Structure formats: structure tokens, C-alpha cells
Amino acid sequence: MNRSEGLHHDENQIGEPGIQQAAEVESQRPELLTAAGAKSALEKQGEALRAEEKEQGPRASKVPSGWKKWAGIAILSGASLVQMGCGQAEKSPDLDNRPRAEKLEDKEGQDKNKEFLGDILESISGGEMTIKEDGNAVVYMGGKYYELNQNDLAKMAGKAGNYSERLEREKKGGMKAFVETTRRAMKLDIVGDISRGREIPQNELSENMRNFLESVKDTQGKSSGNSGSGGKTVAAPGAEEFLK
Amino acid sequence: MNQKIILDEKVISALGIATIPQAEQEDIVKKLEENIQRKIVLALSKNLNEEELKAFEAILKLKDVKIMNAFISSAVPDINEFIKNIAVSTIEEFKKLAVA
Numbered sequence: 300m301n302r303s304e305g306l307h308h309d310e311n312q313i314g315e316p317g318i319q320q321a322a323e324v325e326s327q328r329p330e331l332l333t334a335a336g337a338k339s340a341l342e343k344q345g346e347a348l349r350a351e352e353k354e355q356g357p358r359a360s361k362v363p364s365g366w367k368k369w370a371g372i373a374i375l376s377g378a379s380l381v382q383m384g385c386g387q388a389e390k391s392p393d394l395d396n397r398p399r400a401e402k403l404e405d406k407e408g409q410d411k412n413k414e415f416l417g418d419i420l421e422s423i424s425g426g427e428m429t430i431k432e433d434g435n436a437v438v439y440m441g442g443k444y445y446e447l448n449q450n451d452l453a454k455m456a457g458k459a460g461n462y463s464e465r466l467e468r469e470k471k472g473g474m475k476a477f478v479e480t481t482r483r484a485m486k487l488d489i490v491g492d493i494s495r496g497r498e499i500p501q502n503e504l505s506e507n508m509r510n511f512l513e514s515v516k517d518t519q520g521k522s523s524g525n526s527g528s529g530g531k532t533v534a535a536p537g538a539e540e541f542l543k
Numbered sequence: 544m545n546q547k548i549i550l551d552e553k554v555i556s557a558l559g560i561a562t563i564p565q566a567e568q569e570d571i572v573k574k575l576e577e578n579i580q581r582k583i584v585l586a587l588s589k590n591l592n593e594e595e596l597k598a599f600e601a602i603l604k605l606k607d608v609k610i611m612n613a614f615i616s617s618a619v620p621d622i623n624e625f626i627k628n629i630a631v632s633t634i635e636e637f638k639k640l641a642v643a
Contacts, residue, residue: 332559332641334567340640341574344633348581355588380579381572383627384634385557465601480598484614 416459419489438493444504445496455492459485559638579633583626590619 332340429437436447447455462485469477501509555561558575560568591599595618616622 330559330638330642331562332638334560334563336641337558337560337563337567337571337637340637340643341571341578343640344578344637345574348578348585351585352581355585380576380583380626380630381558381634382554384575384579384630385554386631387553387557469601476594477598477601480595480614481601484617487617 416456416489419459419462419485437499438496440490440493444499445493446499447493447496451492451496455489458488458492462488558634559641575634575637578637579630582629582633586625586629587615587619590625 435449436452438445438447462481465481466478466485469481554572555568558571560571563571588596599614599618619625
């Protein structure tokens with residue numbers, strides 16, 4: 300029997316292209332799992348993970364519950380891990396946009412923290428932070444001026460305070476390697492926050508500030524003030540001069 | 544229908560658990576999340592050297608997710624891709640094990 304003989308009685312025949320298409324759709328459709336199959340798979344995965352954790356021995360004991368907390372909070376607040384794994388999340392989690400957990404300190408603490416934040420900024424960019432009358436801050440960094448609102452400023456100051464405490468403890472404990480790592484994380488963190496602030500366009504800058512930026516441009520390469528690596532730093536005009 | 548429900552339905556369909564009762568679906572997704580988290584933590588602990596591990600433990604005590612993220616991002620190049628790959632491979636493994 301040839302193919303046409305076998306199909307000619309079926310009015311709903313779908314023909315070869317149709318069969319192929321259906322097969323393709325079928326192959327793309329995820330296989331339906333049973334509850335027992337899914338549970339068994341999860342158990343097997345769990346067992347394998349326990350074995351791996353055990354295999355890591357002393358190293359595994361250095362994986363405190365805080366790590367799991369980090370993984371949970373940092374990732375799930377963006378895109379769910381399962382959504383990502385299924386290719387359903389539009390983009391991978393944006394770790395820079397996690398809800399911030401910084402607690403707001405009391406007034407005295409905030410002032411102290413802002414002071415420390417100013418020191419960090421100076422070590423990063425050679426610039427200075429000035430609080431304007433409206434409470435927003437103007438910060439110079441990497442050849443640009445940024446404006447930070449009060450809320451972001453308070454959060455950054457709280458964060459700087461945490462880093463400050465941490466660094467103090469590490470210094471007292473003689474943990475040099477930790478101090479360096481913490482400093483590195485701190486700078487990256489602060490730079491990231493500032494760069495998310497509003498960049499002040501040239502036309503909003505005073506002549507003083509524009510001149511300053513030009514002078515920095517001229518000296519680039521001669522000074523490593525922007526790298527935070529201990530090079531010569533330059534004082535940037537502050538907010539008073541920013542206000543035209 | 545809000546976005547969250549649409550996403551959840553897509554996830555359930557992609558996992559192949561659409562015919563399983565809802566309470567069990569939720570349990571499966573929750574446990575899968577946990578397994579992915581554990582794999583991420585294991586992979587990270589392998590990826591960091593002893594000093595970095597100690598430093599991160601100290602940073603964890605600050606309970607500041609932003610600082611934790613900054614540290615991890617500086618220690619692991621392309622952390623987002625790193626996490627995504629683990630999530631994808633864990634789901635694939637789950638599906639294979641479930642039909643085996």
C-alpha cells in the first residue's frame with residue numbers, strides 16, 4: 300500500500316508538512332511530569348547536594364546560613380531563580396538594584412557617617428561632597444558632577460557607617476587582607492551609587508566648575524586622583540560654587 | 544490577570560507540572576528554588592579563595608545585601624550570568640531526573 304492509499308479515506312489528513320509541524324510542536328512541548336516523578340527528582344537533587352556539601356568538608360562549614368540568605372534575598376527580589384532557569388525571566392537579576400537594607404541612623408550617627416562618606420569620596424575621586432541648601436548633595440567623580448537626593452545620600456551614609464565600623468574592627472584585629480577586600484568592596488559600592496545619581500549637565504554648571512573640569516582634563520595622566528590608588532588628589536569646587 | 548500570575552503559569556508550563564495540584568506545584572517550585580540556591584552557594588564557595596571566603600563571611604554579618612552584592616560582584620566576574628547558568632542547569636537536571 301502506498302502512502303496515498305493509506306490516507307485517502309481520512310478527510311482530516313494533515314499531510315506531511317503538517318505532520319512535521321506537529322512533531323516539532325510536540326518536541327518543543329515540555330514533558331508533563333507526575334507529582335511522584337517531580338518529588339523523586341527533587342529528592343535526588345537534594346541528596347546529591349548534601350553529598351557535595353559533605354565532600355567540601357571543612358570548606359562547607361565555612362558556608363554559613365548567611366550565604367543562603369544572600370542568595371535568597373539578592374536574587375529572588377529581582378527575578379525568581381526558577382523563572383530564570385526556565386528562560387522565563389526577561390533578564391538576569393540586576394544585583395545593583397536590590398532593595399537596600401541600610402538602616403537609617405540617628406542624626407548624630409548620620410552626620411558622622413556622612414563625614415566618612417566624604418572621606419571615601421575623596422579617596423576615590425579626589426573630589427568632595429557638598430550638601431546644598433535643599434539637602435541634596437553634589438559630588439565630583441571621574442570628571443563629572445553628580446547630584447544625589449537626600450534619600451540616596453542617607454542610605455549611602457548609613458552604608459559608609461557600616462563599612463567604617465567593619466574596617467575599624469578589621470584594623471583592630473590586624474586583619475590586613477580583610478581591610479583591603481573591604482576597602483575594595485566599599486569603593487566599588489560607593490562609585491556604583493554615585494554613578495546612579497543624576498549627572499549634572501554642562502549647561503547647569505557654573506563657569507568655575509567648567510574651568511575645573513577642563514583643568515582636570517589637562518592633568519589627566521599626570522595624576523591618578525580618580526583611581527583611588529593613592530595618587531595626587533585635586534579638590535573639586537563644591538556646591539557653593541555650583542550654584543550660579 | 545497580573546504579570547506575576549502570567550509568569551507563574553509560564554514557569555509551571557515550562558517545568559511540565561501543569562497537571563499536578565496547585566499546592567504540590569508550589570512545593571515543587573519552592574524546593575527547586577532552594578536547590579538552585581544551594582548550588583549557587585556551593586559554586587561560589589568553590590570560586591572564592593580562603594581569604595575571600597573569610598572576608599565574605601565577615602561582610603555577611605553586616606546584613607547589608609548591597610554590600611554583599613558589591614563584594615560578590617567584585618569577586619566573581621559576570622555574577623548574573625554565573626547565577627543564570629546554574630539556574631538553567633539545575634532545572635534541566637530536575638526535568639531529566641523526573642522522567643528517568
